[in-house]
Amino acid sequence: MGQDKVIEGSEAVAFSVKACRAQVISAYPISPQTHIVERLAEMVSDGELDSEYVSVESEFSAASVVSGASAAGSRAYTASSSQGLLLMTEVLYASAGMRLPFVITGVNRAISVPISIQVDQQDTISLRDSGIIQFYVESSQEAYDTHIAAFKIAEDPEILLPVMVCMDGWILTHSYERVSLLQQELIDRFLPPFRPIHFLDVNNPKTWGSYTEADVLMEFKYAIHDAMLRGKKRIKEIFGELANITGRNYGGLIEAYRTEDAEIILVALGSLAGTTKDAVDELRSNGQKVGLVKIRCYRPFPYEDIWETIKKAKVVVVMEANFSMGSEGAVGMDLKAKLFGKSGSPPIVDFITGLGGREVNKGTVAKVVQKACEILASGGYLLEPYWVDLNRDILP
Amino acid sequence: MNLEQALTQEDLFAPGHRACHGCGMALAVRHILKATGKNVIVVTPTGCLETFASPYGYSPWRVPWIHHLFENGPSIATGIVAALRAQKRDDVRVLVIAGDGATFDIGFGALSGMLERGDDVLYICLDNEAYMNTGGQRSAASPIYSSTTTNPVGKNSSGKAQNKKDLPFIVAAHGVPYVAMASVAFLKDLGDKVKRAMKLRGPNYIQVHTACPSVWGFASDKTLEIARLAVNSGLVPLFEMEGGKITKVRKIKKRVPVSDYLKAQKRFAHLFKKGRGKAELAVIQAIADQNIEKLGLPARV
Amino acid sequence: MKITVGAVVKGGTSVNYKTGGWRDEKPIIHLDNCKTCGQCEMVCPDSAIRVVNKIYVIDYDYCKGCGLCSFECPTKAIEMIPEEK
Numbered sequence: 001m002g003q004d005k006v007i008e009g010s011e012a013v014a015f016s017v018k019a020c021r022a023q024v025i026s027a028y029p030i031s032p033q034t035h036i037v038e039r040l041a042e043m044v045s046d047g048e049l050d051s052e053y054v055s056v057e058s059e060f061s062a063a064s065v066v067s068g069a070s071a072a073g074s075r076a077y078t079a080s081s082s083q084g085l086l087l088m089t090e091v092l093y094a095s096a097g098m099r100l101p102f103v104i105t106g107v108n109r110a111i112s113v114p115i116s117i118q119v120d121q122q123d124t125i126s127l128r129d130s131g132i133i134q135f136y137v138e139s140s141q142e143a144y145d146t147h148i149a150a151f152k153i154a155e156d157p158e159i160l161l162p163v164m165v166c167m168d169g170w171i172l173t174h175s176y177e178r179v180s181l182l183q184q185e186l187i188d189r190f191l192p193p194f195r196p197i198h199f200l201d202v203n204n205p206k207t208w209g210s211y212t213e214a215d216v217l218m219e220f221k222y223a224i225h226d227a228m229l230r231g232k233k234r235i236k237e238i239f240g241e242l243a244n245i246t247g248r249n250y251g252g253l254i255e256a257y258r259t260e261d262a263e264i265i266l267v268a269l270g271s272l273a274g275t276t277k278d279a280v281d282e283l284r285s286n287g288q289k290v291g292l293v294k295i296r297c298y299r300p301f302p303y304e305d306i307w308e309t310i311k312k313a314k315v316v317v318v319m320e321a322n323f324s325m326g327s328e329g330a331v332g333m334d335l336k337a338k339l340f341g342k343s344g345s346p347p348i349v350d351f352i353t354g355l356g357g358r359e360v361n362k363g364t365v366a367k368v369v370q371k372a373c374e375i376l377a378s379g380g381y382l383l384e385p386y387w388v389d390l391n392r393d394i395l396p
Numbered sequence: 397m398n399l400e401q402a403l404t405q406e407d408l409f410a411p412g413h414r415a416c417h418g419c420g421m422a423l424a425v426r427h428i429l430k431a432t433g434k435n436v437i438v439v440t441p442t443g444c445l446e447t448f449a450s451p452y453g454y455s456p457w458r459v460p461w462i463h464h465l466f467e468n469g470p471s472i473a474t475g476i477v478a479a480l481r482a483q484k485r486d487d488v489r490v491l492v493i494a495g496d497g498a499t500f501d502i503g504f505g506a507l508s509g510m511l512e513r514g515d516d517v518l519y520i521c522l523d524n525e526a527y528m529n530t531g532g533q534r535s536a537a538s539p540i541y542s543s544t545t546t547n548p549v550g551k552n553s554s555g556k557a558q559n560k561k562d563l564p565f566i567v568a569a570h571g572v573p574y575v576a577m578a579s580v581a582f583l584k585d586l587g588d589k590v591k592r593a594m595k596l597r598g599p600n601y602i603q604v605h606t607a608c609p610s611v612w613g614f615a616s617d618k619t620l621e622i623a624r625l626a627v628n629s630g631l632v633p634l635f636e637m638e639g640g641k642i643t644k645v646r647k648i649k650k651r652v653p654v655s656d657y658l659k660a661q662k663r664f665a666h667l668f669k670k671g672r673g674k675a676e677l678a679v680i681q682a683i684a685d686q687n688i689e690k691l692g693l694p695a696r697v
Numbered sequence: 698m699k700i701t702v703g704a705v706v707k708g709g710t711s712v713n714y715k716t717g718g719w720r721d722e723k724p725i726i727h728l729d730n731c732k733t734c735g736q737c738e739m740v741c742p743d744s745a746i747r748v749v750n751k752i753y754v755i756d757y758d759y760c761k762g763c764g765l766c767s768f769e770c771p772t773k774a775i776e777m778i779p780e781e782k
Contacts, residue, residue: 023482024475052478057509061471064464064506068475071462072437074482076475094465099703160702198705200437200460200476202488205708207455209463211447212704219700411744411759412711417719418763422742449711452704456711583739609763617764617777620740 002181009140009172010035012179013079013105013165016147018049019187022077022103023194024069026054026062030084031117032169033107037079059084063091063104070100071208073199075151079105081169083112085123089130095162096131096224098208101154101194103147106134106166107173108270108321110356117169118357120321121270124166125298125330131224133163133231134299136269140177142250143167146296148182149242152191156238159231160197161224166298168271170357186245228300235297253302255294256309258284262291263314264369265346267306267331269295272319272353272360279365290369295331303338313346317372319365319388321354328385349375350385358389408434410456414448418616420580420606420623421445421522425493427583428520428604431590434459436489437476441469441503443495444529445522467502469494470510473517489518489594496523496537500561504536511570516598520590521563524608532611532663536561539631540683541676542663549666554676559683567601568637574600575637580607581623582634585646589636596638605632613662625657630684633691645691654681716743720762720780726753730774737766737775 007015013036017025025044027037043049052069056062059080066076080088085106095102106124110116124134133153137143143165150163167173198206212220236252243249257277259265268276273294283290293309293316295302310316320329327333332350339345351368354360368388375382408429415422421444429436438461440446446463449456464472469492476490499507499521510517526544527533534544534556543555568575573596578586586604593600607622609615614622626632627646631654634646655677658664667673667680687693726737731753738746738753745760746753755766767775 024478026475026478052482054474054478054513056471056474057505057512060468061474061506061509064468064471065475065478067464067468068439068462068472069479069482070475071464071472072476072479072483074479076479090465091468097703098464098705197702200462202435202437202460205434205458205460207450207457207461207706207708208703209446210450210452210455210704210706212452216452216700220704223700223702407744409744410709410711411756412714412716413743414714414716415742417761418765419742423740423765426742426744427739451711451714453706454711454714455706455708457708459708461708615764617768619742619763619765620769 002183004178004180006176006178007140008035008174008176009143009167010174011039012140012144013147014039014043015181016144017077018043019182019184020148020151020191021075021193022051023074024052024054024066024076026056026065026076026078028056028059028062028080028084030059030081032109032173033079033081033084033105035173036105036107059087060091063088063095066102066104067091067095067098067100070095070102071098071200073194073196075194076102077104079107081107082109082123085127086111089127092127092132092162093130097220099160100162101160102162103150103154104162104164105147106164107169108166109169116356119169119171120355120357121166122322122355124164125322127164128299128330131161132299133161133228134166135163135297136166136295137172138271138273138294140172141179141248143172144179144181145242145246145248145250148187148191149238152238153235155194156234157197158234159227161227166270171271180246182246190242190245232300232302250296252305253297254305254309255296257292257294259291259293259309261289263289264372265310265313265316266290266292266365266369267295267316267318267335268292269298269320269331272321275360275362276319276365279362282362283366283369288369301334301338303335306335307339307342310346311344315372315376316346316348317368318348318350319353319368320350323352323355332385347376347381349382352385352387364388408458410458412454413456414451416610416616418609418619420608420619421524422448423583423619424522424580424586424604424606427587428493428590429459431587432489432491432594435487436491439469439473439476439490439492441494441498442466443498444524445493445495447529466498468506469498469503470506470517470519474510474513474515477515477517490516492517492519494519494521495528496521496525497527497535500536500563508570511567511572511599514599518593518598519601521601521603522606523603524606526611528608528611537563541667541680543666544663554666554672564601564603564637568640571640572599572601573597573638576602577605577632577634578602579605579623579627579632579634581620581627582646585634592636611663614660618660622657622660625652625660628652629654629657630688630693631657631680633687633693635691642691645693648693654684715758716761717758720760722762722764722777723757723760723780724755724762724764724767724775724777726755727774727776728752730772732772734771736769736771740765740769
């Protein structure tokens with residue numbers, strides 16, 4: 001195999017982008033993403049990475065640079081967080097519509113106002129309508145592996161959509177883990193050079209970005225959704241291919257952890273899944289039949305795989321670090337929408353955890369399970385999602 | 397190549413586009429692409445040009461062309477340049493052909509970023525002085541006292557209260573190799589300026605004053621006449637800058653007072669109504685006088 | 698016809714839309730007054746004037762009748778007449 005290094009999550013991502021031979025990298029700094037683009041800048045500066053590195057004047061331009069580069073036929077990469085991701089929103093919708101395959105790291109961080117650089121997943125979750133594919137990773141190793149798969153998934157001729165790999169800010173980007181880096185030859189074999197289906201070519205002039213009338217726009221939008229739905233199979237295949245090379249199998253669109261006989265199944269995304277696995281182990285050792293569904297691929301939403309895993313449970317407990325103001329948590333909504341009315345569907349209870357970096361530890365998870373059991377006992381229906389550890393005393 | 401050969405060469409901007417009768421921008425694009433030749437990739441942000449030149453399935457662009465969003469023409473261009481560098485395709489050049497809305501307003505930050513980075517892009521702004529695609533709302537390029545739909549003439553208003561943003565000089569302040577002002581009235585001059593810019597690695601900037609019959613309010617056969625009056629009044633001085641210094645100006649053969657230019661357009665009609673307009677006309681005349689003095693154009697009226 | 702991936706289309710296809718239908722007036726070139734200076738072809742926004750064996754010809758498929766060729770012709774060799782409907 002390649003090399004084992006004890007590195008920051010940010011550095012692991014930089015190594016994977018380098019290994020994937022990204023030809024164009026655009027960079028605009030924002031905490032907690034900055035170490036990724038800084039590490040890449042060092043690699044370029046020292047001649048370790050042969051990429052066109054473009055420093056831009058805003059995230060809007062960062063996303064636009066990778067879009068232009070992709071349309072011109074090059075493999076491209078950028079990263080952002082929070083406010084920067086929101087600023088990129090228009091570009092991401094446009095590039096998904098234009099079916100441009102590039103990879104972007106969404107380093108999760110809370111959204112202003114109030115301004116906070118602490119972690120939650122509101123930023124990437126708020127992009128869920130745009131047509132970009134989204135993966136959420138639990139560890140630096142998974143971040144490294146998933147970025148490699150991401151380029152292959154994005155560039156697949158059946159998919160052709162931007163792919164965002166989401167990783168929790170600070171918790172993953174700034175903590176050190178032992179990460180196994182793959183040998184370059186293995187990566188090159190898994191991920192050959194980008195072969196676009198079309199590109200800006202003076203020998204075959206084509207037109208990108210036409211305007212459309214009502215007779216075709218709906219079909220174009222459907223085509224994105226359709227690519228995502230049909231892409232689920234291909235995504236699993238590509239993850240499987242990579243798993244065969246690395247020996248690390250993260251499960252596919254979801255990872256099911258100790259769910260086979262579970263009565264209470266937790267659902268989580270990102271590093272919270274890691275904490276939850278520990279909590280599950282402890283609760284199990286105390287006799288509770290608890291399991292976890294870790295959603296790895298959030299868009300397209302893998303409801304079929306989730307259903308197979310949860311259908312025998314007594315209650316499904318979603319923990320999420322995002323909220324759609326005036327309504328519910330997004331993951332809870334996605335799950336409930338797909339399972340509503342499905343015969344035998346267990347009740348789904350939505351918990352809002354960890355907004356703005358509020359600590360979520362094993363104890364929090366245990367509290368959530370406890371609360372879920374109470375709700376189940378009293379009928380199993382929670383009208384308002386439960387905001388965990390909310391300090392109601394200081395509310396105005 | 398003789399005149400006949402040049403004239404019968406197939407245009408890189410094909411007919412069948414949906415520009416208005418007598419559109420100055422469509423004319424400008426024909427001549428820009430004549431000057432660049434086919435080895436260019438063109439980026440156009442949202443606007444009139446983008447809309448009339450890209451109904452789905454009916455594209456006039458015989459060069460590779462991309463319209464992404466409104467405010468990111470320069471950044472898309474940067475991305476394309478970076479890809480061309482990565483792919484070692486150094487025989488292909490990148491152009492942005494954008495309207496004034498995209499250039500002076502919403503894409504201004506991205507433009508500045510591209511200029512600062514020094515990317516090899518030729519940025520051409522087709523300036524018809526308002527958001528024409530949507531009916532003529534004001535932009536920072538709209539001249540002072542022009543009536544637009546978002547600063548219309550009324551009891552309390554004589555139209556736009558701010559002067560036109562002096563973009564060529566702002567661009568030049570970024571230290572770019574070449575900046576030029578051109579006009580659709582002088583097509584050969586425009587072609588020459590494009591050729592000059594293409595000889596220099598960018599970022600370079602050409603601002604092309606293009607008259608708009610539909611919204612400025614004049615007959616469609618007068619597009620060049622109106623554009624000529626603009627230049628001959630001193631309001632649209634034509635010049636070239638290299639290394640931040642004016643290197644060439646186009647002398648005005650027959651100078652006209654600004655009122656000759658303004659009274660021929662509906663958007664300035666209010667300046668000629670009884671009881672109003674005198675003070676405003678004086679302001680506009682002073683702008684023309686200042687341009688002429690600053691650039692050393694003839695001062696006799 | 699099936700939609701394309703990402704709405705990317707072939708360039709130059711605008712020729713399939715004949716803007717000649719937009720005309721209210723049409724230009725007629727009086728060849729005896731034409732001194733073949735090429736101004737008309739230069740100033741047409743729609744590339745609707747062609748030169749065939751030094752003879753200037755209007756391409757009525759695309760001519761929108763804007764009148765620029767007529768206005769700019771230095772010898773007044775182009776006349777705008779009403780379009781027959």
